[in-house]
Amino acid sequence: MPKAYYIGTFIHSLSLTTLEIVEHGIICVSNGVIKSIHRVGKDYSESDSTLPPSVLLQTLGHDDSNNTPPPTIHITPKNHFLFPGLIDTHIHASQYPNLGLFGKTTLLDWLNKYTFPLEASLADPVRAKRVYSHCVRRSLQNGTTTAAYYATQSARSTNILTDVLISLGQRGFVGRCAMDSDLQPEWYRDMSPEAAEEDTSACVAYCKKADQSGRVRGVVTPRFAPSCTRETLCRLGRLLAAGEQEGLLCQTHISENKSEVELVKELFPECSSYAQVYDVYNLLTPRTVLAHAIHLTEEEITLVKSRGSGISHCPVSNMALGSGNLWVRRLLDEGVKVGLGTDVSGGYDVNVLEAARMACLVSRSVAEGGVTEDGKGEDSKISVEEALWLATRGGAEVLGLEGKVGGLEVGMVWDAILVGADEVPFDHTPNGRGNGVKMPTEAHHEGKKSKIGGKVDFFGWESWEEKVAKWLYSGDDRNIRSVWVGGELVFQK
Numbered sequence: 450m451p452k453a454y455y456i457g458t459f460i461h462s463l464s465l466t467t468l469e470i471v472e473h474g475i476i477c478v479s480n481g482v483i484k485s486i487h488r489v490g491k492d493y494s495e496s497d498s499t500l501p502p503s504v505l506l507q508t509l510g511h512d513d514s515n516n517t518p519p520p521t522i523h524i525t526p527k528n529h530f531l532f533p534g535l536i537d538t539h540i541h542a543s544q545y546p547n548l549g550l551f552g553k554t555t556l557l558d559w560l561n562k563y564t565f566p567l568e569a570s571l572a573d574p575v576r577a578k579r580v581y582s583h584c585v586r587r588s589l590q591n592g593t594t595t596a597a598y599y600a601t602q603s604a605r606s607t608n609i610l611t612d613v614l615i616s617l618g619q620r621g622f623v624g625r626c627a628m629d630s631d632l633q634p635e636w637y638r639d640m641s642p643e644a645a646e647e648d649t650s651a652c653v654a655y656c657k658k659a660d661q662s663g664r665v666r667g668v669v670t671p672r673f674a675p676s677c678t679r680e681t682l683c684r685l686g687r688l689l690a691a692g693e694q695e696g697l698l699c700q701t702h703i704s705e706n707k708s709e710v711e712l713v714k715e716l717f718p719e720c721s722s723y724a725q726v727y728d729v730y731n732l733l734t735p736r737t738v739l740a741h742a743i744h745l746t747e748e749e750i751t752l753v754k755s756r757g758s759g760i761s762h763c764p765v766s767n768m769a770l771g772s773g774n775l776w777v778r779r780l781l782d783e784g785v786k787v788g789l790g791t792d793v794s795g796g797y798d799v800n801v802l803e804a805a806r807m808a809c810l811v812s813r814s815v816a817e818g819g820v821t822e823d824g825k826g827e828d829s830k831i832s833v834e835e836a837l838w839l840a841t842r843g844g845a846e847v848l849g850l851e852g853k854v855g856g857l858e859v860g861m862v863w864d865a866i867l868v869g870a871d872e873v874p875f876d877h878t879p880n881g882r883g884n885g886v887k888m889p890t891e892a893h894h895e896g897k898k899s900k901i902g903g904k905v906d907f908f909g910w911e912s913w914e915e916k917v918a919k920w921l922y923s924g925d926d927r928n929i930r931s932v933w934v935g936g937e938l939v940f941q942k
């Protein structure tokens with residue numbers, strides 16, 4: 450891979466509450482890894498796009514005397530910025546065809562009515578390939594560079610998802626759903642704990658063999674406690690421990706819905722809580738991703754924190770299935786790792802940005818507009834900066850990829866997106882916004898074709914902070930212009 454220089458504006462999270470906005474930057478990427486970052490005073494974007502590369506390279510000190518292949522140079526156009534790729538910590542690729550289909554169901558009847566029949570149908574490999582390819586393409590197109598996927602109970606179908614990820618270039622984790630309890634329909638379950646363990650191992654091994662680069666990895670996936678017998682949970686806990694050295698992850702669901710919590714109490718009366726069920730079977734580890742976690746008690750949060758497990762916050766799904774509102778600030782304050790999940794198709798959108806803005810809105814609902822006795826006050830609100838941190842750095846932490854993806858830093862891989870929006874032609878007044886600002890020009894109203902389209906309109910007076918906020922709240926796949934994973938261009942408009 451030749452060296453690549455990315456020149457223009459880049460933005461990423463420095464901390465939970467701070468975005469770094471570098472208007473004029475140069476990022477050098479070699480073999481898919483960020484080698485250097487220059488924060489320069491000169492604007493190389495747009496108007497300088499004709500700057501001869503040789504001049505630019507001299508400025509950067511690039512040595513082309515020893516026959517190194519010429520680098521590629523990418524100059525971000527006006528109103529565009531580079532951003533770390535989005536990270537989806539929880540998505541069911543197998544449920545993609547059911548996006549938006551949930552009627553008035555809630556979790557337990559939704560699983561039986563909509564989800565299990567669809568997932569079971571993907572035992573047909575032709576169907577599985579079609580569904581997975583479509584889902585992964587859509588995910589990439591929306592700027593997701595890393596995703597933690599659930600496939601189905603079928604090992605064969607799960608391995609097809611692995612193949613699709615490898616061929617489309619997304620970084621990802623692939624989990625076969627282990628589910629052998631007799632609460633599962635007889636036509637969609639593992640036949641025994643032995644089979645559940647064997648098929649899980651086989652899928653993890655398949656990833657290892659098919660992708661030696663480690664970009665696509667298997668993940669131990671007990672669907673959720675009610676789907677699994679004690680014996681299966683025990684076997685999966687052992688498998689997870691055996692994979693500790695190589696960083697094998699575990700993913701599952703927890704405390705999503707109140708009826709589910711009650712069901713777990715009935716099924717595992719010997720355990721003091723839902724979190725304890727996983728803990729007893731050694732499934733609560735620093736490499737465990739717990740989806741939802743809405744109804745965890747204070748004691749459970751303390752347990753999850755002490756085990757170092759991470760939470761995938763899935764606000765779109767939580768709203769759609771009426772599961773409840775996660776009080777995410779409490780988890781952040783307790784120091785629990787938190788990332789975002791689309792939870793397709795409990796969630797109706799494959800776009801992590803939808804999860805990020807919904808995280809903001811749900812947090813405002815939790816805050817209920819003021820300080821309340823239970824402590825869910827103003828401070829519960831999640832800001833734009835925090836939502837974007839959850840969508841990138843937070844997700845990386847949850848998936849054990851911190852230091853590798855989620856930010857734009859020397860040593861991190863180039864998993865990045867180019868975000869852009871059109872500027873509405875505007876008659877500017879000397880003082881910019883407000884007083885005297887005229888409406889968009891006639892030419893614009895007459896349908897002058899926009900380059901990008903989409904719902905994000907920049908009027909030319911916004912600060913970069915405001916542009917980012919507009920993107921968060923109104924952006925969609927139309928604003929994602931390019932997507933790179935490990936330095937490779939995997940999607941471009």
Ligand SMILES: Nc1nc2[nH]cnc2c(=O)[nH]1
Nearest residue numbers: 541672673702766792795
């Ligand atoms: N949202 C969601 N929750 C679950 N709990 C067990 N399985 C599922 C699933 O497929 N989606």
Ligand SMILES: [Zn+2]
Nearest residue numbers: 539702740792
């Ligand atoms: Zn889920």
